[in-house]
Amino acid sequence: xxxxxxxxxxxxxxxxxxxxxxxxxxxxxxxxxxxxxxxxxxxxxxxxxxxxxxxxxxxxxxxxxxxxxxxxxxxxxxxxxxxxxxxxxxxxxxxxxxxxxxxxxxxxxxxxxxxxxxxxxxxxxxxxxxxxxxxxxxxxxxxxxxxxxxxxxxxxxxxxxxxxxxxxxxxxxxxxxxxxxxxxxxxxxxxxxxxxxxxxxxxxxxxxxxxxxxxxxxxxxxxxxxxxxxxxxxxxxxxxxxxxxxxxxxxxxxxxxxxxxxxxxxxxxxxxxxxxxxxxxxxxxxxxxxxxxxxxxxxxxxxxxxxxxxxxxxxxxxxxxxxxxxxxxxxxxxxxxxxxxxxxxxxxxxxxxxxx
Numbered sequence: 406x407x408x409x410x411x412x413x414x415x416x417x418x419x420x421x422x423x424x425x426x427x428x429x430x431x432x433x434x435x436x437x438x439x440x441x442x443x444x445x446x447x448x449x450x451x452x453x454x455x456x457x458x459x460x461x462x463x464x465x466x467x468x469x470x471x472x473x474x475x476x477x478x479x480x481x482x483x484x485x486x487x488x489x490x491x492x493x494x495x496x497x498x499x500x501x502x503x504x505x506x507x508x509x510x511x512x513x514x515x516x517x518x519x520x521x522x523x524x525x526x527x528x529x530x531x532x533x534x535x536x537x538x539x540x541x542x543x544x545x546x547x548x549x550x551x552x553x554x555x556x557x558x559x560x561x562x563x564x565x566x567x568x569x570x571x572x573x574x575x576x577x578x579x580x581x582x583x584x585x586x587x588x589x590x591x592x593x594x595x596x597x598x599x600x601x602x603x604x605x606x607x608x609x610x611x612x613x614x615x616x617x618x619x620x621x622x623x624x625x626x627x628x629x630x631x632x633x634x635x636x637x638x639x640x641x642x643x644x645x646x647x648x649x650x651x652x653x654x655x656x657x658x659x660x661x662x663x664x665x666x667x668x669x670x671x672x673x674x675x676x677x678x679x680x681x682x683x684x685x686x687x688x689x690x691x692x693x694x695x696x697x698x699x700x701x702x703x704x705x706x707x708x709x710x711x712x713x714x715x716x717x718x719x720x721x722x723x724x725x726x727x728x729x730x731x732x733x734x735x736x737x738x739x740x741x742x743x744x745x746x747x748x749x750x751x752x753x754x755x756x757x758x759x760x761x
Contacts, residue, residue: 439591442605442621446581449626451723456580459723463747464505466729468517470739471498503741505575506750510585512757513572528759529568536564537760566613574617577609578628578714579725587612594618604629627724631712636705708733721748 447456501524504516514530529538573583583589594606597620604620620630710733714726729741 436593438593439607442593442607443581443591445626446621449724450581455722459580459748461508461749463750464743465745466503466741466743468503468739468741469498469500506752506756507572508752513568514757514759531565531568532757534565536561536568538564539759570615573611573615574631574633574712577617577619577631578712583611627717628714633710634707635710637708720746723748
């Protein structure tokens, strides 16, 4: 994916990574220097009073993403089952819209509304300690079924952990802090330099072994980038004939072919085109579950993810980034163009009741 206007930041990221090789791992407690840098950051973002007054927030954005990057940016197994006859090689780009609503401290919802070839709406998040996930087809005639993560305690814990970490990383870039139910500490890591400027490095530690590293511009005191380690997504592809049996050729986009996704931490979802192909049989679901378990048998490869924040503009007195991107190494896999923020909106009573 080609980024517009992100060249200097990407170069900064490469230099910063080399610069950081000499620094020790994030400390477990905040220190005075980190506290001062975070205080300056929060002042630049609108000030403690404005941030403390933030009780709810809505974000809307248009996104572009490479297939396989996964919306959460790490971990899990994604399974795709498509019929024979088509496809083509190379990375597949997806586009759509992001809706994020949150009520602090313990309600979070993210809806990923696809508008491309894999046109589905994936809604996930949590309400207190209850994680949820749901899928709705945006493709005429398609059928979806999703496993509720709450039905499996281990899956529920993984889903809740994933959503909490995702929200914490986002809030660090939006308001310089995390949700109260997910407290973190800060440790100063020094100064990173690039031809485009300097940045403070602040290491962040939190619950469930949460760790991230913030790069904060020394002039604007606003976040430039946040890095974190997570598992590389694993993609398992299966092809099927129109009658639901295995196909020998490469995966493509035949009519009536079920498409199956399994996303780590969020449960399984099966997709089939109604009226053109059968629903998955218990045997087919068992085969897919076997393939998923085989894919996840080996320990996942841990890689560094990078979140970039830029184009800060005032929204009700808060400086909020209107461009957000995610990538690994020098590759950008996802870009958001934020179209709107709403500060302290009121939500409908059932907004966070997904899956209940």
